[in-house]
Amino acid sequence: AQSVTQLGSHVSVSEGALVLLRCNYSSSVPPYLFWYVQYPNQGLQLLLKYTTGATLVKGINGFEAEFKKSETSFHLTKPSAHMSDAAEYFCAVSEPGNTPLVFGKGTRLSVIA
């Protein structure tokens, strides 16, 4: 069965600094990988997803993630943090063939002015 580990339940960065949120997955087959964001008192929204093809995936709000099979990782990055990026971020994995998403426990991002 697939699983996701998000390293760090809370990450704090300064405004303008690099954002790096870590995600490692476990899957018996080439996975589909996702990042979702949850703003306070809202549901989750899709940031980006990887299925096949180019391993560097660009998403909304300047975020991107790179699929690294050798490291079983799908880390989320953004070159310059903005105050509005403060939220909870969830990595998720599923397997091709229409299987449900399995979510990590989330990483809360704080942005300091």
Add this chain to the structure above:
Amino acid sequence: DAGVIQSPRHEVTEMGQEVTLRCKPISGHDYLFWYRQTMMRGLELLIYFNNNVPIDDSGMPEDRFSAKMPNASFSTLKIQPSEPRDSAVYFCASSPTGLNEKLFFGSGTQLSVL
């Protein structure tokens, strides 16, 4: 489109009471999911439906939990009787075509069982 609509936003109840959470998915979406979010366990899939039919309820924690989807525009998640450990945020989500396509989440129901 108004998105996925959940009600109520907040529910406070006493142990032993019945709780019903409601969800209206996005029109035309074939899949509906119920998730539970807690600090300890994160986001867990409870059950999902395809074309109003329950497909996998293996995530439903106990027989106290039940879910229905009587038509394409409405689903309920019921807890009877409720217990304090059921306190969590419950999310409904829908997807147009598949399980690993983009999920559209509602704003959730914050449930507190005293």
